[in-house]
Amino acid sequence: MTIDRRSLLAGASAGAALIAAPALVRAQGAGPIKVGEINSYTAQPAFLKPYRQGWELALEQINAAGGALGRKIETIFRDDGGKPEDAVRHAGDLINAEKVDLLSGGFLSNVGLAIADFAAQNKRLYVASEPLSDAVVWAKGNRYTFRLRPSTYMQAAMLVEEAAKLPAKKWALVAPNYEYGQSGVKWFKELLKKAKPDVEFVAEQFPALGRIDAGATVQALEASKPDAIFNVTFGADLSNFVRQGNTRGLFEGRAVVSMLTGEPEYLDPLGAEAPVGWIVTGYPHADIQTPEHVKFRDAYKAKFNDYPRLGSVVGFDTMNSIAAGLAKAGSTDNEKLVDAMKGLKFPSAFGQAEYRAIDHQSTLGAFVGKTAVKDGKGVMVDWRYADGAKYLPSDAEVKTLRPAG
């Protein structure tokens, strides 16, 4: 099923305008609806520059179609510099000084958690776009926080499905030494053991984020003689790991399963040295031909003269989901908005997705496929779209994982 985003928005805002009646709209103020968007723009520019561009594209389209609730939407961007305490300061400033209607953003998990806790304390909607930590919606989940991207758990589950099909018995694991890496490894081990009880894990490496000693790490993994490798490193760590691994033959005759490696942000810098045959989650931007994606990609290319990265999709979808939430709520009242977000179906560049009422996690999925090199560039082949809804634990389990209900 496909929904044309523009017509949906036009219809929704028209509907909202009808129901809300002009008097009510005026009562809420005829000025723009303000979104306070906090992110690590300077600390993580590789992801967040495309993110901001995707966001601006969506914003432009929404406002061209009349905005939401008959009002334009305006964004106030703030840079947290990668520090949770600065993110909280911005959040306070955005609510009190800028009078924003809701908050969004967050790249690092701890920043996302800090804003989420602040949002709960101040009873303000927070749409966490990127932070992958499971705690955002489960252990530390709260009424006011919703998360767009497939979580660490979901990405691991998607990969375990493929990993379980491999004949490999002995696995070595490498992950950056922080929450994302640790929980990626934890879920992978747990889920793979469940799917294939006879696997063993022979080596674990946790290089410090951004500081991998690639040669030594590769050698340590090699020494454990695994059948297969599970990788969670990304960015510069990944590039260094791949280069040393290629030269030292770590990947020869071994299956490699790798989180996020198919995302253009991390695959493109590798150029012709991109690994071949790794099973990855990612975003094959050039090959997805669904109508909603083609439309998104064409508009993005026309506006920025560049191809979209995964960050672009996340920014684009976050903004669209906010607009859809506003339209459904018919108000900027945060309690109504939160109720509207529960079970909200919204259009995304990957097709329709939904913020689950049970844990506020969106069902946006990811693409699972294999890496290959084409024309001197890394690409994804044999990919399929893994719908996020299928890679979450049962409702009963979610209820135990999420004390907030």
Next chain:
Amino acid sequence: MVDLILTQTLNGLASASSLFLVASGLSIIFGVTRIVNFAHGSLYMLGAYLAWTLVSAFGAAEPLGFWGGVVLAALLVGLLGVVIEVLVLRRIYQAPELFQLLATFGVVLMLQDLALATWGPEDKLGPRAPGLKSFVILFDNRFPTYELFLIAVGPLVLLILWLLFQKTRWGTLVRAATQDREMVGALGVNQRLLFTSVFAFGSMLAGLGGALQLPREAVNLHMDLSMISEVFVVVVVGGLGSVTGAYLAAVLIGILHAFGILIFPKITLVLVFLVMAVVLVVKPYGLMGKAPIGGARGHGPAEPLLLPADKLTKLAGLIALLLLVLAPLVAPDHILLTLTELVIFALFAASLHFMMGPGGMASFGHAAYFGLGAYGAALAVKWLGASMEPALIFAPFLAGIAGVVFGWFCVRLSGVYLAMLTLAFAQIAWATAFQWVELTGGDNGILGVWPSAWAVSKTGFYYLALGICVLAILALRLTIFSPLGYALRAGRDNPLRAEAIGLDVMRIQWVAFAVAAFAAGIAGALFAFFKGSVFPTYMAIPRSVDALLMVLLGGVQTVAGPVIGAFAYAGLSEQLMKATMYWRFGLGLSIVLLVILFPRGLVGASLMLRERWTRRPEPAARVAVEGGR
């Protein structure tokens, strides 16, 4: 197993070479100019970026294109070193040592944004070196030939440096200046030229280190800071100013990394800092370093005598306090939030000033005590179920106890070595918070540390913070003018004389260290309740640097300096962060300009201005002090 040990040794040696190139440059620069160049990591990063651009332009497949690009990149970075030295550092050689550190930190911020603007946010994976693309079989493992080449580069550069320093006139001058700079100047050597050339040479080594990483590492915007912290460790472990020591230390650290990940894969974060702490405790001047000639005191002008504020200043302070007390009546909520944060930072800065100004102990790791205060509060709330009031009382003691323990080791050192040991302890505290996930929640931190109901409102919490911080700052001020404070300053200005009149200098410094830690803990605990959460970033290096910047901007010489510095710095960075995405450039530029224009800090500058205005004769007391040194 033997194969693995041998291969890991080679891996360690290969990493050591690049570390050594950068560290030797830093060490040489420090030896001559006494500047701890924070921007050295940035020069390394620029070397890598420039090499990437040049090698791509010249053609990476040709040996001439590749090596030509690498060498040219190193030379260009050397040229940039000249620019930095002439434009910035030359103007501030007379400023106190830490001021120069501050200026180079400003340069770091500017170069970060320049690199982002020039090369874009994406990582650049460079080409492999022609002729060294493949591997050889060593000990049954494939080992990259380029890594072998790197292993050779380290000792080769060491040899070249040795020849340069032993056999050329320039090298002799550099060695002479490292030992006694004033004497070299007195003998008629052109110091300007010597300093510029040394800085350019050190920069070039950093650039070469970066350029040689091209086939090995993806060039990225985080290279600068991750390199500089590692290089500081190498230089300090090796002994500042000693090139051979730098090589030994680089090998030690490289090998430690390679084996550390085999034995303790999870504590690589802290391993190097543990080693640095051990080395500094056992050998206070590093493996090959020598105690500086003529005492560890810097070359800056003598500290003016710290006098209690006169009536006018006291009146100004009182008015400022009154304004702060009345602020909630008129200020909107968001201004109150900002003010609360500034007031907390003012206490944090004042606590650092207490050990830095009167105590003469500059700390690079003061955030540790701020963070421990914050964690103390959060842990009390989370694990003991305490409410805000007991948590606020408990938290500073955690920081104070850490101050007592760490301080015991730190006061045995002085100058940069003391600063580096505080840094090492701060990193160990940080790594503990980061790594001990069961207790501290790891990098996800501890959430839900909100104040008691009566202090939840913005005004309520503001008054709570203001009250506690003002009292604590006044207490610190009182201590500075108490017998303890006078003894502390005596120990700073002339340890020998102080000892001679029966003061136990080390013990006094130890007490001051603990007091400063305790006060920082109070600020940290307030900060935790203000933000509602705590994270390891509270005690990371940037927070320590923030504290230093606040104190130095305000001026070390006065008691009011750090408070004003905190308001100026935190206010400035907040406004810049809001105004532009390139806030780091703006902040860096402001810091550099402030350092050049006000080399004694904001308050110091205004005092000088006032002195000039009133044209009072030099106070007799000050002359006596200057004469007595």
